[in-house]
Structures are given as C-alpha cells and as structure tokens.
Amino acid sequence: MRALLPVALCLLAAPAALADTALLIANTRHDHGQSLRQADEIAALDRSLTEAGFEVIVVENGTAEAMGAGLSALIEAGETERLFIALAGHVVRSQRGTWILGTEADAPDLASVGRQGLSLDVILEVAGQVPGRSIVLIGTEPRGIETGEGLGRGLGPIDAPQGVTVISGAPDDLAEFTRDAVLRPGVDLAAALEAAGNLRSHGFLSAALPFLGAEADVPPPAGPSPEETALWQAARDLNTAGAYDAYLVRYPQGAHAAEARTALAALAAQPVDPLAEAEAVESALNLNRAARQQIQRDLTILDYNTRGIDGIFGPGTRGAIRAWQEASGQEATGFLTERQIGRLREAAAQRAAELEDEARRQREAQELADRAFWQAIGQGQDEAGLRSYLERFPRGLYADVARARLEDIEAARRAEAEAEERDAWDAVRREDSVGAYRSYLQAYPSGLFVPAARARIAEIESGLSPEAQARAEQVEAALNLAQPVRVLVEQRLAAVGLDPGRADGVIDRQTRIAIRAYQEGRGLAPTGYLDQITVVRLLAEAIGGRLFD
Known part of the structure; x- marks a missing residue:
C-alpha cells in the first residue's frame, strides 16, 4: 500500500x-x-x-x-x-x-x-x-x-x-x-x-x-566465467573478425562460440567498412575525458582547430583529426589508434618546445631593442624621452621607472599650477575619459598638463572598439575557465616576465595589460582577453607542453 x-x-x-x-x-x-x-x-x-x-x-x-x-x-x-x-x-x-x-x-x-x-x-x-x-x-x-x-x-x-x-x-x-x-x-x-x-x-x-x-x-x-564474459563483451563491442577469432581461440567451446562463428560469417559476407572499423578501434581504447582533452590540446598546438577543449569529439575535433592524419601521411578516418595518439603527443611536445624556443628568442630580441632605446633617449632624463619610451615599450624593462619619473614631473607641475587648474586636472584624472581630457585641453590649451592629457587620449583611443571588445569578452567567457586555471594563467604570465598583479584568479585591469603584452609579443591579436590559442600557447611555453601529461 x-x-x-x-x-x-x-x-x-x-x-x-x-x-x-x-x-x-x-x-x-x-x-x-x-x-x-x-x-x-x-x-x-x-x-x-x-x-x-x-x-x-x-x-x-x-x-x-x-x-x-x-x-x-x-x-x-x-x-x-x-x-x-x-x-x-x-x-x-x-x-x-x-x-x-x-x-x-x-x-x-x-x-x-x-x-x-x-x-x-x-x-x-x-x-x-x-x-x-x-x-x-x-x-x-x-x-x-x-x-x-x-x-x-x-x-x-x-x-x-x-x-x-x-x-x-x-x-x-x-x-x-x-x-x-x-x-x-x-x-x-x-x-x-x-x-x-x-x-x-x-x-x-x-x-x-x-x-x-x-x-x-x-x-x-x-x-560463463567472468573472464569469458569480459572477452565476449569486448568482441561484441569491437565487432571485428580479429576480436571474434580471439574469443574462439581462447574458448572454442564457450557459451558464445556459436554466436562468434555466426558473427564471423556475417562479417565475411559484408564489404569492409574502414570507417566503422576505425571507430571500433578507437572505441576499444576507452578514452576518458582527460585523455580526450589532451588530444584536443595537442591538435590545437599543431594549429588544427578542434573548436574547443572539452573532451567531446564532435565535428570540429573529428575534422582536426582527419586534417592531421592526412598531413602526416596516414589514412584520414577521423578516428585514432593508440599508436597515432602517441605520435600526436610527440609532435605536439616538439611543437611546444619550438614555440617556447621561438618565444625565448622573441623575448631576447625585444629586450635588446628595449635597452637600446632606453640608452638612445638618455636613460629617461626628459619628459619627451620618457613618453616616447612608454609609447614604444609600455611594459618594457624600464616602464616602471619611466612612469615613476613622469609622475614626479606631473607632481612638480601640479605644485606650480594655479589652484583652479590643479583642481580641474585632478577631476579629469578621476574621470579618466577621452571627453574629460578634451574638455581640459579646451579649457587650458597651454596648460601644464597638456602633454599628459594628449598622451592619455592616445592611450585610451588605441584600445579595442566596443564591438571588438564585446567579441573578445564573449570568446573568453566561452572558455569557461575554472578559478584554478585562471590562477595558473596569472602565474605563467608572471613567469615570462609580465606583471598580472596578484595571482588570485581575478582577471582585473593589471591582468588585462599583462595578457595584451603577451599577445603582442607572440604575434597574436592584442585584445587583452583570453582565447583558446592564447591559453594553450601560454601554458605550453611554460613547461614544454607537458603540463597536462
């Protein structure tokens, strides 16, 4: 009841x-x-x-x-x-x-x-x-x-x-x-x-x-015994002549022997389907989600777009597998064998090492140019030189020194300025918008802070358009990065010489500056937002592609 x-x-x-x-x-x-x-x-x-x-x-x-x-x-x-x-x-x-x-x-x-x-x-x-x-x-x-x-x-x-x-x-x-x-x-x-x-x-x-x-x-x-049942289940799952033969060799009089022979006869009468056989071989590997994600990362490192690293082998991943198989002289089935997975891992590790070496050379070249330019402007002894340095190397080796000196120059000028202009400039700095700086230039065309206002306008206007920023935000949001991964991204940015701020998993303005600097240094679109290739390359450069082994 x-x-x-x-x-x-x-x-x-x-x-x-x-x-x-x-x-x-x-x-x-x-x-x-x-x-x-x-x-x-x-x-x-x-x-x-x-x-x-x-x-x-x-x-x-x-x-x-x-x-x-x-x-x-x-x-x-x-x-x-x-x-x-x-x-x-x-x-x-x-x-x-x-x-x-x-x-x-x-x-x-x-x-x-x-x-x-x-x-x-x-x-x-x-x-x-x-x-x-x-x-x-x-x-x-x-x-x-x-x-x-x-x-x-x-x-x-x-x-x-x-x-x-x-x-x-x-x-x-x-x-x-x-x-x-x-x-x-x-x-x-x-x-x-x-x-x-x-x-x-x-x-x-x-x-x-x-x-x-x-x-x-x-x-x-x-x-049947558990061992025979397991072997028969594997043979049924694979549904290949080799699998049924293996069962019959081990259990010629087994509980499923008649079924195995019937299945062999049926397979012999059917034309061979290479794709079905390839799919069965991959299915027998019983790849878990972590293994599938590693395969997607390896393909991405090799510039084959899987349309996500989620452990789901959809059309994007299958297409990437086929493209890699064809490029490496293998039958392009879209399904992987155990040996192919090993070859893919090796190729990705080698490419990750190449990317790391390339990034190191780029960093060294950039540092040489950075030091040379700093020497050329007299090591930042005047305002014009400091601003030209920061314009060219906003996150350079001497950027902190240059900004500190410019802040000292601004402080000195603020002390000399009349109270009205100082109050107006402080208000503009708090608002920190293009409109506010243009209003200041209109009100004080010869003011003490005209160079700083013009420089800040140029800095703001050099950013992304609202449409481009919205697209970049959507791409980053679609990654759905967990908090530990965001912390790891900040740690790796710091490890390559950039300053993302505190490694707490919160992507703030300082983190955006570091991401943009990294993208600029690697020839990627400098949006300041994370996308799939930026994350993969950053983590791969950090430890030679072995982070997720």
Whole structure:
C-alpha cells in the first residue's frame, strides 16, 4: 500500500517463491529545479514488476535521505537471483562520477552533492553483488537545475561493474523497453536494445542470457566465467573478425562460440567498412575525458582547430583529426589508434618546445631593442624621452621607472599650477575619459598638463572598439575557465616576465595589460582577453607542453 505522503517509500510484496527485487526512484518534482515530465513513467513500472514476481521498493519525489533509505532496503533484501533498479530525476556529473539528486537539492557543488543526492557509483556497486542478473536503468530529461562549482548536468562517465547491464535514455522509452523486453521471458536484450535505437547501453549486455528465462520455473543456466564474459563483451563491442577469432581461440567451446562463428560469417559476407572499423578501434581504447582533452590540446598546438577543449569529439575535433592524419601521411578516418595518439603527443611536445624556443628568442630580441632605446633617449632624463619610451615599450624593462619619473614631473607641475587648474586636472584624472581630457585641453590649451592629457587620449583611443571588445569578452567567457586555471594563467604570465598583479584568479585591469603584452609579443591579436590559442600557447611555453601529461 502506498503511503499518502509527498514522498512514498513502499515495498510491494511478491510471492516468496520468486525473490527477485526491484528499486524504483522517480523524482518528478524538485524544490529548486524544473519539474520532470516523464519520471513518473518509472514509478508506474511497479505493477508490471510485481506481476513478474518482483518485490518492489518505490521512492517517489524523494529527498537524498529517502533515496538512501530505499537503497538500504534493497541491500537488506539480500537479493541473489535478479536485481532491477530504475532511476529518474535530475542527474548531475563531475569528471569522475554521477549523482541523482533529491527533491530538496539546491545548486549542489562538488563538495555538497554527496549530501544532496545519491551516488550512481554506490548504486552500481550494489548491483554488482548480483553479476549477470542485474539491470540498472537511468532516465534523464533535458530540464534545468542550477549546479555549483565542479558539476554539470547530465550523465558523467559510467564504469559498470562486471556483469551489470546499465541502460540510459528518456524515462518513457526505458519504461517501454522494460515492459516489452526486460520483463518478457527469453528476450535477447542486446537485439531488443538495438531495435529500440533510442537507448544507450553501458557495460555488460549478453545476447545469450535473457534477464528472465524462457520458463519462469526453470532456474537459469550457469553463465560463463567472468573472464569469458569480459572477452565476449569486448568482441561484441569491437565487432571485428580479429576480436571474434580471439574469443574462439581462447574458448572454442564457450557459451558464445556459436554466436562468434555466426558473427564471423556475417562479417565475411559484408564489404569492409574502414570507417566503422576505425571507430571500433578507437572505441576499444576507452578514452576518458582527460585523455580526450589532451588530444584536443595537442591538435590545437599543431594549429588544427578542434573548436574547443572539452573532451567531446564532435565535428570540429573529428575534422582536426582527419586534417592531421592526412598531413602526416596516414589514412584520414577521423578516428585514432593508440599508436597515432602517441605520435600526436610527440609532435605536439616538439611543437611546444619550438614555440617556447621561438618565444625565448622573441623575448631576447625585444629586450635588446628595449635597452637600446632606453640608452638612445638618455636613460629617461626628459619628459619627451620618457613618453616616447612608454609609447614604444609600455611594459618594457624600464616602464616602471619611466612612469615613476613622469609622475614626479606631473607632481612638480601640479605644485606650480594655479589652484583652479590643479583642481580641474585632478577631476579629469578621476574621470579618466577621452571627453574629460578634451574638455581640459579646451579649457587650458597651454596648460601644464597638456602633454599628459594628449598622451592619455592616445592611450585610451588605441584600445579595442566596443564591438571588438564585446567579441573578445564573449570568446573568453566561452572558455569557461575554472578559478584554478585562471590562477595558473596569472602565474605563467608572471613567469615570462609580465606583471598580472596578484595571482588570485581575478582577471582585473593589471591582468588585462599583462595578457595584451603577451599577445603582442607572440604575434597574436592584442585584445587583452583570453582565447583558446592564447591559453594553450601560454601554458605550453611554460613547461614544454607537458603540463597536462
């Protein structure tokens, strides 16, 4: 019987002879996020599961505590036969894990998500106690909920335990798949999943071992060993003649031997698809997000635009891979082998070293020119020389000295100026706008601060146009740099001789000046804002391209 509460945690009893157990978590309403439209489809599975002989634990619109209580009830059931878990709610991820949030979750971050949700890793660990007979369904919808630092919406990486079938998709599609395939005795789940077309599997999925046997009163046959199951799953994932041959050599009389021979015959009758085979080879490498991001960084260093360094291999990254493969004399498939990844890493490291050497030579040449010009103006003994030096080397070796001397000159002039002009100049300096300086020049055409006003007007007007600044701000914002990365950028600017101010992750005016100086010195567009190539080159120059190894 369901309790008449906003959160229902109930156990629907089934006949004792069929001690299969199911856990359903369906969070439709959330206090601080959009309501989900289809999560109740998961809760509605309780009847079908009960009719199939399952004891069903249901958590509807549950807090993190209620969901944890439901999982505890599942553990206490001590299931050893068949385990069915279905989840639907707001799902968030980090680089290493995934959580389903409770209804009370409010902008969780990486530190608090464990208190506001239930870890998918823990759920999978429980499912792993019944290998070969456990199914976990994860229902997600593209609906909004705010997340804090370190988290994003949607599924993260899923490392399914041995023998656990994990399937994700829309809740209504998962509910339909459960009724039409999972709970139908003798159904080939792999074939049913392929036919569905709108669901994704992770981990174990055997075509020879249906979730429910063909006859309910006949115990399921003993399955293959975990080692054989793992090898067969790898062969199915690769779906190549070599993979099936490897399985048959190891297990010529194995549980999947007939399927392997059938698959070999089917492959032999089909024309070879090089792209499909290349994709399968890369997929078998099981690259995590960090490895994919490193590949994108390496391609960017080699001037192949991946359209982002996010660990997602979309059209931009695939196009960059193809361009690199073609330029390096390899088959341009857009998919990488392990050997190609190594070659790419080596090429990027070499290019990073070249960029660092080139930057060093540019710095040395600039410093020579800087010192020579300082000597040519008499080491800054007059105002004209100081201003010409700062115009040419605004962040030069003697820039601080030049500005200090100009400030002394201005201070001396201010002391000599009449009170009215001094007050007017101080007001103009506080406003620090082109209009204010032009007003000053109009009022005091022969004033003591005319050279300073004209110099400041030239400095302001040499900046970006409003349109260019807006574009540069958008490009920097799209990088979505975390605070530790911004701190690292400031540290690297300081390491190459620039002064970004305090390394606190706050990009202020002093930091903008340092970024612009770096861009000018490297032949990049001097916007003062970060873009992908500026960040990659700065970090690569700093340590020879080995920062992210």
